[in-house]
Amino acid sequence: MRIFGALRMAPWWRGPILLLRRGGVVIALIAAALVATLPAAAATPFLSSSRSATLHHQIAASCPWSLGASVTGTLYGAGDGSDPSDDPAMESANLAATRTEQASAAARSIPLVGPAETTLFTPVQGPTEVADNPVFPINLVARSGAEDHLQVLDGPRGTGAWISDEYANFVHLKVGDPITLYGANKGTSRRLPDGQTEVSFSTERYSTTVPVAAVYRDLRDLPDDPWWCDLESVYDGPQGNAATPVVVFLDQKTFLTVQPRLNMPGKQVITFPLTDPNLNQDQARRTAAAVARFNTLYGAKDSPFDAIQNRVGTPNSGDILLAQFSARADLARRSMLPAVVPVTAAGVLVGLLVVAAAAVFWVQRRRRELTLLSAHGVSAKALALKAVTESLPALVVGTVAGWGAAWGLVRWVGPDPVLSREAAPWAAAGAVASLVAAVLAVAVVAGVTCRSLTDQVRSRHHRVLRAIPYELLVLAAAVPLWRALGGQQVTGDASNGVGTAIHVPGRLLIVPIMVVAGLTVLAARLAVGYLRSRGTRRRPASPAAFLSWRRIGRQAVMTAVLAGATSVPIALAVYGATVTGSVHTTVADEARLRVGSDVVMTLTHRVPIPASLADQATEVLRLDGSQIGGVETDLLGVDPASFARDAYWDSRLDGASLDDLMDPIRSGGGNPRTVVASAQTPSGAQQATWSGDKVLGGTVNIVSTHVLPAQRTGYPAALIPKAALGDDTQYAVVQLWVRGDPAQIQRAAKAANLPVKQILVAEDLYSNSLWEPLTYTFEYLTALSLLTGVVTLVGLLLYLESRTPWHRRSYVMLRRMGLTARSHRRAILGELALPLSAGLVGGIAVAAGLTAALSPNYDLNPDQLPDTVVAVPYLPVGLIAVAVVAVAIGAGGYAQRRIGRANPSEVLRDAI
Incomplete structure (x- = not known):
């Protein structure tokens, strides 16, 4: 039979209608296509959103008068x-009016x-x-x-x-x-x-x-x-x-x-x-180009303004900030590609695995019909075409839903809702590509699975090829690929005026994805062999456990597929959450060490700390530029008790707590006075001056520590009691170092009417800088983690749909043999709990192993203390575990209710 000639036959052209009878399969296919499409369609809008956020943050942080054009x-x-x-x-009045008129005439061509x-x-x-x-x-x-x-x-x-x-x-x-x-x-x-x-x-x-x-x-x-x-x-x-x-x-x-x-x-x-x-990147480029033309026209020798240049003025034709911001936004986009590409590929791969699983379960669900067609001479390729015709409408619906979900999620919860012009067509192209890949996956997997139903005899050569553990090649390739990718973390050129951006090294994402995929397939292969050889031989005392193991052993492949569909996204989600949390926590701690605490408020003069901040704030009197032992050192006048409580510190920095480091200055007096200073300041007795005059009595005894909070780059800091500053207090900058939520702190400061001159927030230190694209990568990794629940639910739904006919028939017979509904419910729960729990434990174990092996590479700024801080994602792991348990229990109850309503006479008639 010709393959495409089969499309004229009723089983093929009526395929989409027949599929509507299997609501579970329809929903599973739609969800599978959505899971495969969402990352493919979201990648370009996410990059565009991140670029817009970088652009807008730079605009928001710059002086508004420096943007646009000026004369x-x-x-x-x-x-x-x-x-x-x-x-x-x-x-003067006429001259000012003339300048304004001429400049306005030249600026009419500048948009926005x-x-x-x-x-x-x-x-x-x-x-x-x-x-x-x-x-x-x-x-x-x-x-x-x-x-x-x-x-x-x-x-x-x-x-x-x-x-x-x-x-x-x-x-x-x-x-x-x-x-x-x-x-x-x-x-x-x-x-x-x-x-x-x-x-x-x-x-x-x-x-x-x-x-x-x-x-x-x-x-x-x-x-x-x-x-x-x-x-x-x-x-x-x-x-x-x-x-x-x-x-x-x-x-x-x-x-x-x-x-x-x-x-x-x-x-x-x-x-x-x-x-x-809030202009987009396309508008920023057009505006910057128009400002450049304005500057060129205004300053040209043959311009109409040259005759009165001295009256009309000259353009501020230095570096155009908007052009710099636009170039910086493009750099941020490029820097995220090494992370976004593998993450997107992993998301699409997970979705296609679910699509492939849907194809396998479709064959299992339609086995009787497909066997009948194959008996009439229909080839496996023609049956694969039938699978495509039936699943295509559901795949199209899932693809459209995935494209819409990707677009909506990026617009609503992405870094910035403003997207560039190219985002929509590229998102559509990604959705179409994922649809084509899903159709091919259905065709190939269904065709291969249907070969067992036809008269085609598998050769020994094919059996040997199937027995080869190809996943070991993937695992073996991970080591040389890790070395080949290197640890490059910087995108851009610091000498071109645009700067550089930090990105997550590609090997921290590509190699773990390969390891997760390889280990999952290897574990599934080993599990299938074990379940087929040993699973059916187990003789548990409980009827429910016995029934569970018999069913698991007979359906070893589907059990392994369900476990793999659970394990892969959980491993990627937990690993992604760990990398996200660890890199973000490390960067955040480095920022807090540089700033001094979560929030540092500079005041115009000293005031009492308000009651709303009394338990989380300490006053610091900062006197920059003193000379101690010939080294320029910043003096920090502190209260030892509250400073140790509210300043940022990590005991790994010096091997001791900040409270212990305060001991030398707690005594207050002494001659010479004891000062705790960072290592660049010479230790022992040293001369101390500020603006040429003696300070702290002229001589101090330095106790060295490795580093202190809020050190300026290249300059050491020294801690002293506030009272030690004496009359020099009037020259010190007054600061409040506050730990806690920045938004709550700023609200409390405003309510207390503090004379705030400047607010420095640690979490904003790396925004609008080379670190900013890194924070957007975190968001993308987190979004991928949300697919975990969808993938697991889809796999479970497919499994239940494929097993429902067998469960119904066996339940009717087992009821005749005295098995209670409660025991059968426990049997179904055990049948589902094993692959789900195995996938959960396996995914978490793989993620933990990857974290243990790769965590030294999470510190993307090794020159800045502290070193890598591994943030274990206890909450995400706990929520995933609870979700798996809840899904297993809920699915077991749902399946038992469906099976329990079966009519014995209809079931026996269908079986005969």
Whole structure:
């Protein structure tokens, strides 16, 4: 019979309709196709989502004024000779308007940027109360919307100057008072005989007076607001710098009136900010390219703006941040490929194994019909085609469901819901490829299984080939492949401006997958041999146990398939969870050691620790830059008791607890004072200074330890009691080190109205950095682990469907022989419990062995302490074990209820 000619026959074209009678098989095929399709369809959207998350995190962490396009120009003072045109009509207001108009015209071609935002700035002087200094440095700033980002304490009343509360108290000004601003020194010029001009300056300054319109809280006393990020150097100088100019805000009209009167050159920055910070990668590329064209056009010699370049300004054509962010996002995507590809392949393989199992059980379920067709001359290939025609609709439905589930899961729970344009077609291509692979799996497995039903006699050659343990080749290939893949962890080039990214080495995923597959097949082969030779010979005393072992022995292959279908995903899930937890925990502990604790809050001044944080926070007074024994060392003034409780520490770092390391400084006094310092600081008696002056009495006795929390890169740290700082406490940076949940800590700090200047969260240390793609790989590994339950349930459903006719017939006969329903329920439970429990124990054992062998490779940053921290996934393992037990009990009860409702007369009639 021609293979495709069989499609005209009723058993073939009616195949999909016939399959609907077997609801369990339909559901199993749909679920199997879904399991195979989901990882294949999710890989590209996940990579796109991770790339978008990397892009958006960089945008969120950057100054919003630095994105998009911008132009900078100079505002000239009246009559200062710096205006090359000497055009009196080109006053500051007209010049600013011209620049804005021309820049806006050039920026219209840039997508996703907003209208022009202008910032005006000039340094001047104001009144002071210091006798030796007649004037005080002031930065005049004008920016639209500034009043919405200032905390007003008094006013506003009319137009005029907005001054900070600290400056208002310093010079005794209030709303309504006049403030005199001073500009450049006045000068006179005369023409020399040789035709040159000589300018002489006097001590008299240009000045003007404006009223105080409002008093606002000094920006240095408030947490940093991203809206002021580009002016941070203007309002906040270096720590401890008393000469930092104060900021006086003016509206733009007043600024453009005051600035020429003071004859001070000013700066105008025209910014076209990004309107959508959640743009996708395609939009980021187009916008970055348009900004590059804008910069090129604006600065070109033959551009229409060149004639008035000095008036219109110059573009800020340095490195375009958005282009850098886009390149960095692409790098993050590339760095995840070594991990995503094998994980995806493993997920697809697990799904195809379930599809293959469905094909085997389909043959078992339709055995009588297939035997009848083979008796009429139908070949195994034609029967395989029948399997395909029957299963194709279910496989298509499962594929579509898998594609939809993959798309939805990535959008809802992925790193970022924004996906690039190529994600959808590539996801569809992955789904189609998985469908083709599933159809081929059904055809091949069903065809091979049906050969036993036809007149085709297997040759001795085929039997020999089947007896060869090919899985040993897979296990043997794992060792050279491990060496060949190497331990490469870095993607990118540190010298190209984009940087590098850390990824999980491919061998940590590819080789374990090979080991899991090889050991599972080998164990299944050995189990089949044992069950066939010894399983049927066992003579348990209990009728239920006897019946279970007889059934298991007679169906050794299906029992081994069910155990393997349980073991493979559990082994991959437990191993994946262990790698995920271990790498993440190691990186998190390294971050906590660098930061000092879970959260470090820098305060503007010392305040009592609020009651809500009293049991989890310690105050640290940080004095960076001291010299101990000629080595620059950061002093940390601490309370030994609370510091040992709340700072991060791992006893493996120095072989002792942090509480024990505090013993030398607990006594407080002593001459010389004892200081605990990290190893780079010389031990013994050493000279101690800060800013050239003696500190800690001038001489300290150093007790060395290997490392301490919160060390700056390349600089040692030293622990001392807070009281030892004495008068130098006023120069120290005040910090609160807090352990616990960062979100809860930040809520408590806000509720307590702490004067927080900056918050550093350990878990954010490696976000928006070379480690960020690593965190996305964790999420993908975790998502694959969720397939475990689906695969096990599908395999169990297939097993029950294939065994239902035999169970029904045997149960009717056994009831006649006196077997109770309770005993038969225990027999079914034993029949299911053995492969499920074997798969559970085997999967966990393989994962544990892999972890023990490979755990030294989990530390992807070996230069940073601490070393690998193995995080045993107790909760996932416990949940998987509970799920397996619950599934076994539930499936046993379900099967017994189905079998118990069988009509004896119908069963006996079907058997005859």
